[in-house]
């Protein structure tokens with residue numbers, strides 16, 4: 001990078017949220033958008049992590065012209081089968097409310113690669129600066145310092161993940177909760193068709209969930225106490241598969257791990273501001289939740305949807321991108337995400353413990369859902385939607 005470039009919008013962070021934001025902004029007619037990320041736009045090494053994109057998120061991606069760019073990389077989820085924690089069993093089925101799928105399963109880096117490739121095709125090499133933002137100065141425009149050179153931006157979008165350096169540079173605090181849990185993530189291939197069904201098994205130490213990535217390919221997110229998670233992760237080969245079979249039953253048949261295996265410590269956080277003049281935070285830079293209800297990136301999708309709509313409306317009124325639109329974005333998204341943070345935390349407390357006094361509540365919740373199709377349909381619709 002030579003000298004100091006000036007762009008209308010700089011997106012710091014080329015992960016899922018930053019890339020979706022960049023693509024949606026260009027689709028909305030913003031022409032001068034640049035992504036900055038220390039990793040280049042090329043394919044990333046496999047991590048073993050997968051994520052569920054809710055049907056509500058798919059609708060948002062479609063509206064922004066982005067779904068068609070990634071849909072071939074996802075696999076539909078038709079059913080979610082939840083059981084355990086002495087609470088009975090409930091099955092949510094897309095057919096019960098007449099929708100195509102409840103969610104789509106993606107391998108993390110394949111989704112990121114789909115978004116990054118689409119961005120490269122759209123903008124070419126000029127749309128991506130490989131480097132980290134190491135300092136930021138407020139001002140009109142904002143100034144970003146990278147290892148090599150500086151950038152000016154009418155609007156900076158901080159999408160640099162849960163340990164956001166830009167959030168810290170802007171002096172924005174965040175509330176944090178650490179769970180005594182971690183998530184083990186990996187991908188398996190198996191003998192039987194998974195029938196596009198998520199199996200979620202609730203246990204006192206945390207849920208274990210499968211996510212269809214292909215008919216005979218499934219992502220595993222196994223939440224457990226931190227120490228146990230690390231021990232499980234070190235447990236190569238058949239013993240781990242035997243433990244997994246015990247948890248999910250024989251529906252998948254023989255299983256074989258086909259990805260790296262990693263253990264992620266779990267926590268939740270919420271930034272105290274989503275916006276300052278000429279700066280907006282989104283995705284994990286703004287919030288992070290327990291994975292029990294597959295919300296994380298889906299909340300980021302909701303952020304992008306609202307931010308792009310507010311920026312486009314401001315532009316239609318002849319306003320610059322950094323002012324009132326950001327305050328409106330902050331108001332709407334902070335409230336919606338706070339509700340999802342409370343919900344995921346509450347679900348984890350209710351289902352991830354062995355407190356006997358809570359057992360009747362657990363049974364009551366799942367029992368009511370299992371026996372009432374009206375309640376189940378409501379729960380399905382709520383679970384599929386992105387908080388707004």
Ligand SMILES: Cc1cc2nc3c(=O)[nH]c(=O)nc-3n(C[C@H](O)[C@H](O)[C@H](O)COP(=O)(O)OP(=O)(O)OC[C@H]3O[C@@H](n4cnc5c(N)ncnc54)[C@H](O)[C@@H]3O)c2cc1C
Pocket residue numbers: 012013014015016017018036037038039050051052053131132133134159160161162165166183184185221264282283284285291294295296297298299300
């Ligand atoms: C075990 C587990 C299971 C999950 N399951 C689901 C699920 O089923 N559904 C779901 O919706 N979510 C799920 N999530 C959450 C989801 O993975 C995250 O919410 C999502 O990936 C966050 O995307 P992001 O783009 O905001 O952040 P990241 O993916 O962290 O991207 C941040 C980017 O910023 C870049 N960056 C960092 N520092 C700088 C800097 N100084 N300058 C420029 N760039 C920088 C990084 O290189 C990176 O590319 C899960 C999370 C975990 C841990």
